[in-house]
Amino acid sequence: MTDREPLLDPVFDPAAMRKQYRADGLAEQDLATHPMDQFARWFEDAARAALHGTLYEPNAMVVATADAEGRPSARTVLMKQFDTEGFVFYTNYDSRKGRDLAANPHVSLLFPWHPLARQVIVTGTARRTGRDETAAYFRVRPHGSQLGAWASAQSTVVGSRAELDAAYAELEARYPEGEQVPVPPHWGGFRVVPETIEFWQGRENRLHDRLRYTARPDGSWQVDRLSP
Numbered sequence: 032m033t034d035r036e037p038l039l040d041p042v043f044d045p046a047a048m049r050k051q052y053r054a055d056g057l058a059e060q061d062l063a064t065h066p067m068d069q070f071a072r073w074f075e076d077a078a079r080a081a082l083h084g085t086l087y088e089p090n091a092m093v094v095a096t097a098d099a100e101g102r103p104s105a106r107t108v109l110m111k112q113f114d115t116e117g118f119v120f121y122t123n124y125d126s127r128k129g130r131d132l133a134a135n136p137h138v139s140l141l142f143p144w145h146p147l148a149r150q151v152i153v154t155g156t157a158r159r160t161g162r163d164e165t166a167a168y169f170r171v172r173p174h175g176s177q178l179g180a181w182a183s184a185q186s187t188v189v190g191s192r193a194e195l196d197a198a199y200a201e202l203e204a205r206y207p208e209g210e211q212v213p214v215p216p217h218w219g220g221f222r223v224v225p226e227t228i229e230f231w232q233g234r235e236n237r238l239h240d241r242l243r244y245t246a247r248p249d250g251s252w253q254v255d256r257l258s259p
Contacts, residue, residue, distance in 0.1 A: 051235060051236075052148045052233030052234055052235060052239070053235055054147070054148040054149075054232060054233055054234065055232075056232060056234060056240050057230060057232040057240040057242055058240075059242060059254060059256065062230075062242060062254060064252070065115065065252065066225065066228040066230075066244035066252055067113065067114065067115050067117075067225075067228075069228075069230060069244075070113060070151060070228065071113075073144075073149060073151065073230065074089065074090075074113070076147060076149075077089035077142075077144045077147060077149075080144075080146055080147060085146045086144060086145075086146045086147065088109070089142075089144065090109050090110045090111070091107055091108075091109055091110075091142075091143075092107065092108060092109075092110050092118075092120075092140045092141060092142045092143075093105050093106070093107050093140065093141040093143065094106060094107075094108050094120065094128060094138065094139075094140055095138065095139040095140075095141070096127075096128050096131035096132055096135070096138055097131060097135050097137070098130070098131045098134055098135060099134035099135055101135075104127055104128070104131065106128065108120045108122065108128075110140075110142075111168060111220075112168075116222060116224065117155065117222050117223045117224040117225055118140060118153065118222070118223045118225070119160060119220050119221070119222050119223075120220065120221055120223075121165070121168060121169075121218070121219065121220045121221075122185070122218070122219075122220075122221065123180070123183070123184075123185035123186070123215075123217055123218050124159075124217050124218065124219060125184065125185065125186070125187075125217050126185035126186040127185075127186040129185075132157045132221060136156045136157050136158065137154075137155075137156055138154075138155060138156065138157045138221075138223055139152070139153065139154050140152070140153040140155075140223060141153075148232065148233030149230070149231060149232055149233070150229075150231040151228065151229065151230055151231070152227075152228070152229040152231065153223065153225050153227070153228050153229075154225070154226050154227045155223045155224050155225040155226045155227070156223070156224055156226070157221040157222065157223050157224075158221065158222055158224065159219055159220065159221060159222075160219060160220030160221065160222050162214075162219070164220060165214060165218070165219040165220050166214045168220065169212075169214045169218070174206075174208050174209075174212070177206075177212040178199060178202045178203055178206065178212060179199065180215050180218045181202050181212070181215055182195065182198040182199040182202055183195065183198075225244075225246065226245070226246050227243055227244065227245050227246070228243070228244045229241055229242070229243040229244075229257070230242050230243075234259075237259060238259055239259040240256075240259075241256065241257035241258075241259055242254055242255070242256055242257075243255050243256075243257055
């Protein structure tokens with residue numbers, strides 16, 4: 032790779048890209064007692080922004096994992112449920128993230144709601160959902176997505192797009208629309224049980240509000256303000 036001259040046009044120069052946040056602040060007295068209640072408030076705001084076309088996929092989150100040797104990886108997945116127990120997403124258990132979580136259950140989630148100048152950062156541990164819960168969700172997936180869970184050996188090398196399409200076509204012929212597709216044994220959910228949840232609100236002059244909930248042993252939550 033050859034050296035390149037720095038881009039002088041500020042439109043293309045990362046160092047010149049700068050957004051001045053002017054959002055309302057986030058104060059301790061305005062927080063919900065439980066972080067998942069606070070998340071519900073912010074998620075509703077994100078969902079409303081999506082309805083108005085200003086935010087794309089409010090349930091998209093970056094999932095960061097590390098393998099047994101501590102080598103990290105990250106990817107975007109869709110959160111499909113949240114409640115007082117945490118956040119749920121579904122995947123192929125043989126995928127890279129599935130293998131990482133089998134060896135090292137510590138995980139971080141990031142909801143990047145840029146149009147709202149907000150982020151939610153979660154740290155915690157992941158455990159598999161029960162098969163009944165997994166099956167219930169699988170049944171409400173679109174038929175094509177059900178077939179896709181079988182067709183793709185996620186994270187493995189595939190010879191060509193044609194090979195992948197052929198695997199899908201074979202499944203489509205075996206399970207036409209309207210016929211029940213069995214739940215793959217290698218596919219299911221992870222529930223991320225939070226240990227910390229940080230609510231990040233962009234503010235002017237990079238003096239952002241960062242309020243972090245930390246779980247206490249008695250089930251209550253401590254709130255700390257972090258320096259931006």
